[in-house]
Amino acid sequence: MTAELVRGQNHTLPQTRLEIRISAGTPVVAGATLGDENGRVAGVEWIAHPGSPQLHGLEVSRQAAADHRLAVDLDALPDGVHRVTVLLALPLDAGGPARFGAVASPFVAVTGLDGAEIATFTLTGLDSESAVAALELYRRQGAWKVRAVGQGYAGGLAAMLADQGVDRAAELAGTIQEAVARGLARSVAPPPPRTPEGDRVRHAQAPASAPGSGQPSVPPAPPATPPQPEPLAEPAAPGPINYAHPRRQSTAPPPPPAAPPAQPGQPAQPVAGDATGWSMDERLYNQVWGMFEDLARAAAAYRSAVDFAESRMDQELERTLSDPRSRIGGAGDRAREEARAKRDELTARARESLDRDLTQLAAESAVVEPALPAPYAGWDNPVWHGYRVPMEIPMALRIGDLHLPESADLRIPLLVRLPLERGMWIDSGRTASEAAALAGADQLRRLAMETAVLHAARLLAVYPPNEFTVHVIDPAGSAAGPLDPLVRSGVLPSPPATGAQGVSSVLAHLTRRVDLVQMAIRAGAADSLPPDLDPAEQLLIVNDFPHGFDDRAVTQLRYLADEGPSVGVHLMMVADREEASEYGPILDPLWRSLLRVTPVADDHLADPWVGHAWTYEPPRTPPGSAVLDEVLARVAHARRTGHR
Amino acid sequence: MTVNMTKGQAISLQKSDGGTLTAVRMGLGWQAAPRRGLFGSRTREIDLDASAVLFADKQPVDVVFFRHLTSDDGSVRHTGDNLVGGAGSGGDDEAILVDLQRVPVHIDQIVFTVNSFTGQTFQEVQNAFCRIVDETNGQELARYTLDGGGQYTAQIMAKVHRAGNAWKMTAIGSPANGRTFQDLMPAILPHL
Numbered sequence: 001m002t003a004e005l006v007r008g009q010n011h012t013l014p015q016t017r018l019e020i021r022i023s024a025g026t027p028v029v030a031g032a033t034l035g036d037e038n039g040r041v042a043g044v045e046w047i048a049h050p051g052s053p054q055l056h057g058l059e060v061s062r063q064a065a066a067d068h069r070l071a072v073d074l075d076a077l078p079d080g081v082h083r084v085t086v087l088l089a090l091p092l093d094a095g096g097p098a099r100f101g102a103v104a105s106p107f108v109a110v111t112g113l114d115g116a117e118i119a120t121f122t123l124t125g126l127d128s129e130s131a132v133a134a135l136e137l138y139r140r141q142g143a144w145k146v147r148a149v150g151q152g153y154a155g156g157l158a159a160m161l162a163d164q165g166v167d168r169a170a171e172l173a174g175t176i177q178e179a180v181a182r183g184l185a186r187s188v189a190p191p192p193p194r195t196p197e198g199d200r201v202r203h204a205q206a207p208a209s210a211p212g213s214g215q216p217s218v219p220p221a222p223p224a225t226p227p228q229p230e231p232l233a234e235p236a237a238p239g240p241i242n243y244a245h246p247r248r249q250s251t252a253p254p255p256p257p258a259a260p261p262a263q264p265g266q267p268a269q270p271v272a273g274d275a276t277g278w279s280m281d282e283r284l285y286n287q288v289w290g291m292f293e294d295l296a297r298a299a300a301a302y303r304s305a306v307d308f309a310e311s312r313m314d315q316e317l318e319r320t321l322s323d324p325r326s327r328i329g330g331a332g333d334r335a336r337e338e339a340r341a342k343r344d345e346l347t348a349r350a351r352e353s354l355d356r357d358l359t360q361l362a363a364e365s366a367v368v369e370p371a372l373p374a375p376y377a378g379w380d381n382p383v384w385h386g387y388r389v390p391m392e393i394p395m396a397l398r399i400g401d402l403h404l405p406e407s408a409d410l411r412i413p414l415l416v417r418l419p420l421e422r423g424m425w426i427d428s429g430r431t432a433s434e435a436a437a438l439a440g441a442d443q444l445r446r447l448a449m450e451t452a453v454l455h456a457a458r459l460l461a462v463y464p465p466n467e468f469t470v471h472v473i474d475p476a477g478s479a480a481g482p483l484d485p486l487v488r489s490g491v492l493p494s495p496p497a498t499g500a501q502g503v504s505s506v507l508a509h510l511t512r513r514v515d516l517v518q519m520a521i522r523a524g525a526a527d528s529l530p531p532d533l534d535p536a537e538q539l540l541i542v543n544d545f546p547h548g549f550d551d552r553a554v555t556q557l558r559y560l561a562d563e564g565p566s567v568g569v570h571l572m573m574v575a576d577r578e579e580a581s582e583y584g585p586i587l588d589p590l591w592r593s594l595l596r597v598t599p600v601a602d603d604h605l606a607d608p609w610v611g612h613a614w615t616y617e618p619p620r621t622p623p624g625s626a627v628l629d630e631v632l633a634r635v636a637h638a639r640r641t642g643h644r
Numbered sequence: 645m646t647v648n649m650t651k652g653q654a655i656s657l658q659k660s661d662g663g664t665l666t667a668v669r670m671g672l673g674w675q676a677a678p679r680r681g682l683f684g685s686r687t688r689e690i691d692l693d694a695s696a697v698l699f700a701d702k703q704p705v706d707v708v709f710f711r712h713l714t715s716d717d718g719s720v721r722h723t724g725d726n727l728v729g730g731a732g733s734g735g736d737d738e739a740i741l742v743d744l745q746r747v748p749v750h751i752d753q754i755v756f757t758v759n760s761f762t763g764q765t766f767q768e769v770q771n772a773f774c775r776i777v778d779e780t781n782g783q784e785l786a787r788y789t790l791d792g793g794g795q796y797t798a799q800i801m802a803k804v805h806r807a808g809n810a811w812k813m814t815a816i817g818s819p820a821n822g823r824t825f826q827d828l829m830p831a832i833l834p835h836l
Contacts (some may be wrong), residue, residue: 103724144743230716294718297716297718297719298717299716299719300716300717300718301716301717301746301748301749303749304705304706304716304717304748304750305685305700305749305750308700308703308705308750309750312701346749346750349749350748350749353748400735445825519748609714609716609718610716628835
């Protein structure tokens with residue numbers, strides 16, 4: 001798992017062959033100095049810079065760039081070297097910004113050769129500095145460690161080098177800048193655009209939870225400001241105040257993909273990501289919700305028109321019946337015929353405009369679905385076969401599909417925001433739906449548990465390693481079959497709890513966690529949680545409720561449902577409400593606090609705009625597909641090794 | 645070119661190049677009238693509300709007003725309630741956007757109304773106007789001046805209605821009394 005360092009924090013390096021990745025929003029010069037045990041740089045031959053990029057065990061880029069990759073082999077360094085300091089500086093005469101305060105905060109990551117991040121550090125709080133010592137790799141009792149430094153120098157490279165004891169620092173700084181200027185003149189291509197891989201790197205300043213630091217922080221805590229030690233550099237000369245938000249990207253989000261110009265008389269061709277947002281994920285999320293609303297409203301227009309056509313026909317038929325003249329001859333028949341024709345004509349026009357809307361939405365769906373990232377995609381989407389354990393929590397998770405009777409083929413992904421705002425209740429009871437009527441009671445219970453496993457697997461898969469933990473209570477052990485994928489893959493920290501003993505121990509454990517985290521948040525002391533407390537979000541799957549649950553367990557479940565979501569503990573009840581009704585209305589708040597979903601298609605979800613009943617379909621893996629096992633195996637591997 | 649409409653005047657919402665309108669906006673703007681005499685700066689806040697009622701064959705089907713900002717079909721959208729009017733800017737303080745292409749097939753008339761929610765009469769309102777704008781190019785199609793409206797708290801402004809395949813607008817400008825559009829229903833019906 002990646003350690004997100006704050007200034008001054010250190011982290012042990014598990015290997016000596018490393019890559020240091022630097023991304024800044026603007027071209028920067030990257031260099032490194034080697035120091036002895038006192039931190040002194042012996043001479044110019046111990047400095048790697050664009051004019052002299054190669055040292056034993058270390059190589060830097062020849063030119064300024066927005067992205068750098070520095071290769072480091074700590075074993076190959078000269079024996080006397082105890083310290084490697086990674087430097088960044090702004091190129092002087094490129095016409096670019098002259099102070100780090102005017103550019104996006106640089107981001108530095110120490111990675112293994114496979115690209116797996118070991119430690120990352122975002123250099124925030126810089127202002128008038130034009131050079132900064134970013135990181136330090138140092139030897140401590142035979143082992144190498146990395147420390148986040150982030151010390152800036154308003155005096156630029158010369159001041160920084162002088163500070164490290166380099167003779168004639170100003171002269172050397174001039175040489176370096178000259179080499180950079182030559183390099184800039186050579187390079188014609190602008191800095192490469194960020195790769196998708198680069199975008200996966202976490203730039204946001206989430207609360208750090210570094211293994212080994214002994215300070216698990218609480219993920220759902222209110223947006224914590226990372227500790228920001230006072231800058232060590234000299235206070236900057238009073239200058240114009242920089243109003244740029246230090247952690248916000250200073251550049252506007254990339255424009256959404258432009259739709260190709262429409263053919264005259266034809267609606268524009270839909271494009272995936274054609275909505276507002278700061279990232280592609282956010283744009284797709286907004287687009288999916290936009291499609292959801294458009295479909296709800298198109299169906300509302302159609303239904304309203306059809307209802308009106310029907311009621312108008314009924315009125316007209318009644319009028320002909322009550323009119324004595326229409327009883328003679330064919331007048332009445334003609335009037336009835338006419339009324340029906342009017343109804344059919346209006347209904348046909350309503351259908352025509354609905355079909356026009358559906359065609360457009362289906363075309364949009366056809367381009368959006370393949371473009372969805374794994375958390376938004378169904379299990380049948382090929383993106384799951386290329387699944388990698390993510391480094392950050394996605395914006396939302398798809399928990400199923402929705403459709404309306406008017407358009408059974410047009411499926412809208414049901415995306416819920418993460419972290420979950422409420423738990424889920426998977427209804428194992430008989431519902432009014434056709435699909436539920438076809439399934440037997442036992443089959444339905446089994447399907448409900450399988451659905452719970454699929455939901456849990458999705459949650460596990462879209463969270464970064466070890467940031468989501470699933471517990472299972474299966475009092476009678478009746479769900480061993482459906483639970484097998486979770487158990488077999490090793491993603492559960494402990495096997496499903498059975499028996500009264502197991503139930504009460506898991507519930508007590510989670511209740512304690514909710515209590516402790518709540519106390520810590522109220523006291524503003526999220527750092528002082530006991531070290532054995534798992535900082536990950538917790539999901540508790542409860543099977544067979546209410547069989548095997550005593551009053552105390554029921555009270556604890558209600559407590560978890562009420563208090564858990566705000567501190568990252570969620571319930572997934574797999575239960576039949578009928579069976580639980582022996583507890584009476586005491587459990588009503590429990591059901592109400594959970595999002596009810598079904599293991600088979602069922603029309604019980606209402607949209608927020610018009611309130612249509614939508615048919616919900618739970619996620620399903622394609623028949624015969626091993627995608628669930630593959631994904632869970634990767635999750636389990638990441639949990640064991642701590643990184644991708 | 646702006647047409648200053650008078651009561652009962654009908655204009656066809658056809659563009660000069662022959663194409664029909666696709667989206668129109670009904671804008672409503674007002675300022676509170678200052679009190680005369682001492683403490684004249686102590687104006688009273690006036691809350692005017694714009695509403696739109698969708699009719700199918702004289703049956704009200706849907707209403708867009710400050711409690712229901714979007715018609716169920718999504719074709720008529722209210723930009724949101726303004727409680728105090730403009731501070732002298734002269735722009736639209738409330739607006740209702742109508743996407744005429746998306747209006748359901750059975751809706752044949754949309755009536756726009758203005759009510760004084762706080763109960764002041766139009767005598768106390770300054771620079772009140774209602775206008776219809778072609779949303780596609782921002783051109784003002786029609787403007788109706790409300791001030792000096794007398795002892796009334798509501799006005800049935802205008803209606804857009806289907807005429808064949810196109811839409812037409814008719815200015816109604818009929819005064820009425822009422823706090824919200826519900827109070828106006830009896831007054832609207834004769835104009836359908």
